[in-house]
Amino acid sequence: MRRWLLLCLMAFMVPAHAVLNIEITGAGEHQTPVSLVRFAGDVAIARGLLDIVGNDLVRTGLFKLVDPAGKSPHDPRDIRPSEWSGVEAVLIGSIESLAEGKVAVKFRLIDLVRNAELMSQVVTAKEDQVRAIGHRIADLVYERLTGSPGVFSTRIAYVSRDQGMYRLVVADSDGDNEQALLTSREPIMSPAWSPDGRQIAYVSFEKRRAMVYVQSLTSRQRTLIADFPGSNSAPTWSPDGARIAMVLTRDDESQIYLADSNGGHLRRITYSDAIDTEPSFSPDGKSLLFTSDRGGSPQIYRVSVDGGEVERMTFESGNAFSPRFHPDGKSFVFAHFSDGIFHIAVYDLDSRQTQILTAGGWEKKPSYAPNGKMILFASEVQGRGILATVSSDGRVKQKMVAQRGDIREPMWGPFLK
Amino acid sequence: MKKLILSVLLLNLLAACGSNPPKEEAMEPATTSAAEMSNAEAEAQAAADAQAAADAQAAAEAEAAMLEKNSVYFPFDVDAVQDADRETIVNHAEYLASHPDAKVRIEGNADERGSSEYNLGLGQRRANNTKRALVLGGASDAQIETISYGEEKPRCSEHNEACWAQNRRADITYSAK
Known part of the structure; x- marks a missing residue:
């Protein structure tokens, strides 16, 4: 038991590099042309940052990266708009090395159309947090140029199945930087994020049947919150x-x-002789939205958290599963079979x-990014x-193919507060 | 519809319980063909002895073989135990009834055409219905635990009906003492 715990901890601390091939198809209705200039200062860090920011922006399908073509301004005064025709915004910045392996990254986003500074910020972090800094910069660029907050700093959870081993994995939203929270020989299902992003609830079969656990991402301590028969x-x-439903x-x-989030004060919400x-x-x-076959085939229904009357939402031919509300509450995504x-x-x-967003295949378990602009699915x-x-308008599609293993049950995490 | 299928099966089960199904029907000892021996009486005696020994062994083997068949299968999105599995249910129900100390665990499974959570529910329903059939056949409630693996432990992992049919099942497994 102790050895097993130790293995899990090691898996968490030594992140395996996810070797992902990312394939993007489609483009936004309008692609904003943006130029990213390599920041002044430490060349290796500057290159790393530029890669991360660029990849993040390109993957949305909403931006077109324009090569700065040798120009390398690091100060707004060095930018001559006449030299940047066809570019709507340019990102510049600099990296300053501080004591104790820290760096201060200053960056500015210049609107070349209106010749105005859209933002100017400094982020201080450890040198080995280049990825996090890059995602943060990309979030801010995205927000200034689209009006919606970026989700590049958010995380995702999923289950990977490889050679009889199941791992509950938490990774950056681009699938990189993956860390195993739990490793087991028995199946793991249905990871769910707490709204503050600090805990994950999931189903584990490690005691030979499905039970619900809640685990902290920081302390890695976990609690068994439901182990009723069946x-x-x-x-x-x-x-x-x-609370947890x-x-x-x-x-x-x-x-x-x-129930309360520790499993206490259990209260039944639905009463049917069907699968809810x-x-x-x-x-x-x-x-609550939920899947039920009370009408004869699985469809989506809605019920108040106080219980009571149930409203049928979908009347699809075929079946409907796995509903998740859009963050604005005006629509929901689901898997249609x-x-x-x-x-x-x-x-x-x-x-x-109902709008079908994808070409179809073995596509399951959709969840919205917290800004509602993208949907993650298996x-x-x-x-x-x-x-x-x-993308939530169906225009931009992305596949992230890992080199090995079988990935299931993804769930996009919340904004980190 | 689902309930109708189940109740038909239960009627059959009850009928089966009343009439004590013959267990020896498949047992043809392989050593009874010594037709050329001259002493007819000795031959008959030897054959009878062999028959008795074979019967005893066959009965034990038959019971083991019967219990070895421990999976029941379901059509797509159906959770009622099917008539085709009546014999399997009867065999296990009778064994459990005559061995009150025996305990079983029924593991329900589903094919992958559904969400993993819906399939977990479907597998649980299949396990629960299998348990009901065993209890109606004479097993006691306390002997049987039901769980579900949903689509998480497929016996076969391709996207075709031959595969799915194997995965839509409930397995009856005896707990080791």
Whole structure:
């Protein structure tokens, strides 16, 4: 037992480099031409930063990187707009080495169309946190140019299955910097983020049946919160972080329950003789979407967190699974299964229309980025599970193919506060 | 519809319990063909002895073989135990009824056409319905634990019906004492 714990800790501390091939298709309706100038100062760090910021921006499909063509201004006064035709914004900056292996990175984003400074900031961090600094800069560039906060600094969780070993993995939103939170010979399912991004609830079969655990990402301590007879599964946090909805079969059928985040004060929410599962809170915390086959085939329903009347949301031909609200609460994404294939689809609550976003395949378990602009889901290439994303308008698609293993059950984490 | 299938099966089960199904039907000892021996009586005696020994061994083997068949299978998105698995259910129910100390764990499974959580629920339902059938056949509630692996432990991992059919099942496994 002790050795096993130690192995898990080591896995956490020595992140295996995810060797990912990222394939992007499609482009935003409008691509903003941006130039990134390599920052002054430490060349290795400057190159690393430029790579990360550039990759982050390109992957959204909303930006076109324009080569600075030899120009290397580090101060706004050195920029002559006439030399930057066709470029709407340019990122410049400098890196200053401080004591104790720290660096101060100053950066500015200049709007060349209006000849105005859009932002000017300094980030101080350790030299080995170049990735984090890069993602932070990309977040701010994205926000200034699109009006929505960037999600490059957020994290994702997923389960990887490789040669009979299951790992619960937390990684950067680009799939890199992966760290194993739990390694087990038995299946792991359904990771769910706490709203503050500090804990993950999940289902583990390590005691030979499905039980729900909550684990801290910082201390790595964990708590078993549901081990009733039968299956305990599908945890999801309320937006205020105080409660967890989950699915128990202790009263025979899979039904939805609400509990405190430590598992206490259990209260049953749904009463049916059907499978009610995959609860997902509305952003206001007042209602839950869930999957149920009470109407004969799996479709999406909604119920108040106080229980009571249940409203059917989808009437799709085929089946609907895994609903997740858009952060604005006006639509939800789900996995649609029809004619033998899965699609990722969005249901708009006002128009009551469903829009299919993807070409279809073995596509499951969608979740929104916290800014609502991208959807992460599980897909497949040559029989292996991979991570994939699609922009919420369906225009830009991305596949992240790991070199090995089978990736399942992804879930996009919240903004880090 | 699902409930109808289940109730038909249960009727059959009850009928089966009343009539004590013959267990020896498949047992043809392989050593009874010594037709050329001249002493007819000795031959008959030897054959009878061999038959008795073979019967005893065959009965033990038959019981083991019966219990070895421990999976029941389901159509797509169906959780009712099927008539095709009646014999498997009857065999295990009778064994459990006559061995009150025996305990089983029923593991429900599903194919991958659904979300993993829905499939976990479906596997649990299949396990629960298998348990109900065993209890109706004479097993006691306390002998049986039900769990689900959903689509997490596929016996076969390709995307085709031959594979999926193997994965839509419940396995009855006896706990080691």
